[in-house]
Amino acid sequence: MAEPLIELKGISKSFGDALVLDEVDLTIYQGEALAIIGPSGTGKSTILRIISGLLAPDAGEIYIKGERRRGLVEDAEDPIGIGMVFQQAALFDSLTVEENVGFLLFQHSKLPRRVIRSLVNQKLEMVGLPRIGDRYPSQLSGGMRKRVSFARAIMSNPENPKDTPEVLLYDEPTAGLDPVASTVIEDLIRQLQCNEGGCTSYVIVTHQDSTIRRTADRIVFLYRGKVQWSGSLSEIDTTDNALIRQFFSGSVEGPIQVAG
Incomplete structure (x- = not known):
């Protein structure tokens, strides 16, 4: 069995009267x-934000490489780097691509600008966007902005190897993209897992x-705040689980209640 990197134990989270995660x-x-x-609305993005340390659970424990995390990401340093790619890319419109990708190094390292520029160019090459460091986000397509956000998420800090992301969290990385652009992003996610300098x-x-079929090896199905099913990619087409069968068929008939 592979080594556990991150463990969530009994994680619960509510927003007002809505229980989003229930002892996950x-x-x-x-x-x-x-x-x-x-x-939609079953707490998937909430789990990512809890894993990343951007959001605190109401109850439960989080372990990063066996060490219990206490507080949020700014309260203590995790034993591994965790990067996050947000659904809307979340780039700074007033900064160039170079300044966006190298943002943490510009803000929190003493590296010379030429060194940061070289590191930025390496990451841009990895995501298939060489020589665009001087452009602004408004000059890029939606798919290009997504790839720039990937480059930012995998940026490493040679002054502090613990800052190098070992785990990447992707929140709806192909949302709003056409099928061809989605395929480019899906391929990139797999490539970054395999490439040196990416995340394993x-x-x-x-x-x-x-996106599920081209990027996942293991699947967890979340519904009504709980993990209702987990299995390998190959099992989604053979399982008798009614939730999975309804979800992948797109049927309005079944245990998943359709809002509205």
Whole structure:
């Protein structure tokens, strides 16, 4: 069995009267590609934010490489780097691509600008966007902005190797993209898992059937705040689980209640 990188134990989270996560247990292993799927509003993005340390759970424990995390990401340093790619890319419109990708190094390192520029160019090459460091986000297509956000997420800091992301979290990385652009992003996610300088483990939240099938090895299905099913990619077409069968068929008939 691969080494557990991240463990969630009994994680609960509410927003007002809405219980979004209800005593969720989840383990992320070294080297795996995990997809968290389920209907909208079931807490998938909330789990990513809790894993990343951007959001605190109401109850439960989080372990990063066996060490219990206390507080949020700014309260203590995790034993591994965890990068996050947000659904809307979340680039700074007033900064160039170079300044966006190298943002943490510009802000939190003493590296010379020429060194940061070289590191930025390496990451841009990895995501297939060489020589665009001087452009602004408004000059890029939606798919290009996504790839720039990937480059930023995998940026490493040679002054502090612990800052190098070992796990990447993708929140709906192909949302709003056409099928061809989605395929480019899906291929890139797999390439970054294999390439030196990328991340060997990742968790992806997605609704898109092609993205699930092309990027995931293991799948967790979240519904009504709980993990209702987990299995390998090959099992989604053979399982008798009614939730999975309804989700992938797109049927309005079944245990998943259709809003509205």
